[in-house]
Amino acid sequence: xxxxxxxxxxxxxxxxxxxxxxxxxxxxxxxxxxxxxxxxxxxxxxxxxxxxxxxxxxxxxxxxxxxxxxxxxxxxxxxxxxxxxxxxxxxxxxxxxxxxxxxxxxxxxxxxxxxxxxxxxxxxxxxxxxxxxxxxxxxxxxxxxxxxxxxxxxxxxxxxxxxxxxxxxxxxxxxxxxxxxxxxxxxxxxxxxxxxxxxxxxxxxxxxxxxxxxxxxxxxxxxxxxxxxxxxxxxxxxxxxxxxxxxxxxxxxxxxxxxxxxxxxxxxxxxxxxxxxxxxxxxxxxxxxxxxxxxxxxxxxxxxxxxxxxxxxxxxxxxxxxx
Numbered sequence: 616x617x618x619x620x621x622x623x624x625x626x627x628x629x630x631x632x633x634x635x636x637x638x639x640x641x642x643x644x645x646x647x648x649x650x651x652x653x654x655x656x657x658x659x660x661x662x663x664x665x666x667x668x669x670x671x672x673x674x675x676x677x678x679x680x681x682x683x684x685x686x687x688x689x690x691x692x693x694x695x696x697x698x699x700x701x702x703x704x705x706x707x708x709x710x711x712x713x714x715x716x717x718x719x720x721x722x723x724x725x726x727x728x729x730x731x732x733x734x735x736x737x738x739x740x741x742x743x744x745x746x747x748x749x750x751x752x753x754x755x756x757x758x759x760x761x762x763x764x765x766x767x768x769x770x771x772x773x774x775x776x777x778x779x780x781x782x783x784x785x786x787x788x789x790x791x792x793x794x795x796x797x798x799x800x801x802x803x804x805x806x807x808x809x810x811x812x813x814x815x816x817x818x819x820x821x822x823x824x825x826x827x828x829x830x831x832x833x834x835x836x837x838x839x840x841x842x843x844x845x846x847x848x849x850x851x852x853x854x855x856x857x858x859x860x861x862x863x864x865x866x867x868x869x870x871x872x873x874x875x876x877x878x879x880x881x882x883x884x885x886x887x888x889x890x891x892x893x894x895x896x897x898x899x900x901x902x903x904x905x906x907x908x909x910x911x912x913x914x915x916x917x918x919x920x921x922x923x924x925x926x927x928x929x930x931x932x933x934x935x936x937x938x
Contacts, residue, residue, distance in 0.1 A: 617904060618929040619656035620833035620872035621782070621804035623716075626661050627878050629680040640688050643878065645709055651901035652908075654926075655700065655710035657738055657778075657803065657872075662720055667745060674720030678734055681713070693735045697934045712933070714738030714803075717783070719747040723764060728771055737937050738778040738803070741765055742788070750788045753814040760787030766795050773797030776937050781805075781825070782833075782872070783815065793824050799936060801830035804872035806840045806856040807863070815840055819863060826864035829935070831928050833872020834860075836898045850897030850907050854914050857924070866920045870928045875901055 628639045636642075648656075660681070666673035685693055691709040694700045703710035713735045719742070721727035728739075741747075746755030749765035761769070769792055772779050781789050782802045792800060802825060808816035817825070817832065825832055834857055835841075838848035841856065861869050876893050877900050894900070898907055908921060916924070 616654040617652050617871060617908075617925045619653050619875075619901070620831075620870055620929055621714075621835070621874050622656045622658045623661055623874070623876055623879065625658045625677065625681055625713075626663060628684050629677050632680040632684060633676065637684075638687060639684060640691050640709075645690055647900065647902050648709060651904040653709075653901055653904065654704065655694070655712070657712045657714045659714040659716035659738070660720075660736070661716035661743065663743075667719065667743075670719040670747075671722060682734075685711075695735055695737055696938045697930060698938075700930070700933070712737055714740075714778070714780070716740055717743035717745070717747070717752070718749055718768065719743070719745060723748045725764070725768055725771055728768065728775065732775055732777065736777070737933075738780060739772055740780040740783055740803075741768060741792075743783050750791075751785050752783050752788075753785050755785060757785055757787065760785070761791035761795070766791070769795045770797055778803075778932065778936055781821075782835075785814070786818070786821070789821055789824075793828070798828070799830035799932065800825050800828045801832070801932065802872075803833045804835040804837075804874040805832060806835050806853070807859045810852075810856055810859055811840055811842050813840060813843065822860060822864050826868050829868075831868050831870045831932055832860055832864070833870045836873045836875060836895045837893055838895045839893075841895050848895050850895055850903075850910060853895055853898065854907070854911055857911060857916070858914065861916075861920075866916075866923055867928060867931075869924050871904075871924065873898075873901065873904070 631639045660677045662670045662673045692703050694710045717740050741750035742752035744752040744754040749768050750761050751759040780803045781800050782805045806816045808818050841848045841852045
């Protein structure tokens with residue numbers, strides 16, 4: 616079974632519920648997730664364009680729609696720690712660890728981190744691609760990193776035992792976060808820049824830093840992060856990233872953070888991609904994950920290593936950081 620360390624499904628839940636739909640998870644997502652052997656995942660609250668014009672408003676909409684969706688969905692449950700994950704598994708429930716794909720919605724009010732924690736969030740990035748009051752994403756000023764308030768936010772996230780995520784930060788912010796310290800750093804959905812030279816991927820130095828903080832890197836299936844050559848944006852290309860990262864920092868620091876987005880509308884997808892499609896060939900959506908795992912086995916990953924990558928490394932990190 617597999618834990619997906621990064622999913623934007625809550626965005627789809629919000630879009631559909633605001634149009635009047637209910638039971639979005641049951642009707643659109645859970646059957647496919649189960650077909651893909653996905654037993655749970657980190658589902659993020661993402662403030663996507665054009666809603667980033669008023670991030671506080673969009674954050675409120677996300678929280679409202681997610682609360683209502685989870686209240687009526689009997690097949691899935693929000694979890695806040697490893698104990699609740701295991702209870703959900705025993706009950707046969709799909710489990711969701713809520714996260715935050717950026718903190719633009721809180722503005723300069725760090726007390727709102729407490730509100731989001733009480734809502735159930737146990738994971739956070741400081742920025743998506745934008746630069747905000749706390750930090751700088753990959754599309755922000757490359758000479759700008761964490762602000763002083765952002766450093767306080769990092770310390771607060773660590774103090775609250777939340778997973779601190781460096782995916783989407785620019786390099787200056789990454790190293791500023793490393794200097795702050797306080798706990799493991801992880802990149803929930805990033806690949807190796809040595810194989811695909813794009814700013815969203817991690818340099819070898821960044822990979823080694825994540826290893827040294829005892830964090831993990833989640834493989835991202837988004838095609839532009841697999842290879843700059845469209846012809847090489849295949850599942851075999853993503854497996855090359857898996858092999859590279861495992862050899863560079865150890866298989867105990869490798870996991871999945873697929874970032875599937877085929878269910879997003881054209882407006883949301885177009886906010887971060889200038890290609891017609893966003894999927895990796897052979898990994899078009901979550902139902903193809905079991906086939907990828909089989910390919911990884913044929914590529915030389917052992918059953919024990921695959922168990923670690925599919926689930927074990929995430930559970931280990933959750934236990935160490937969240938409890």
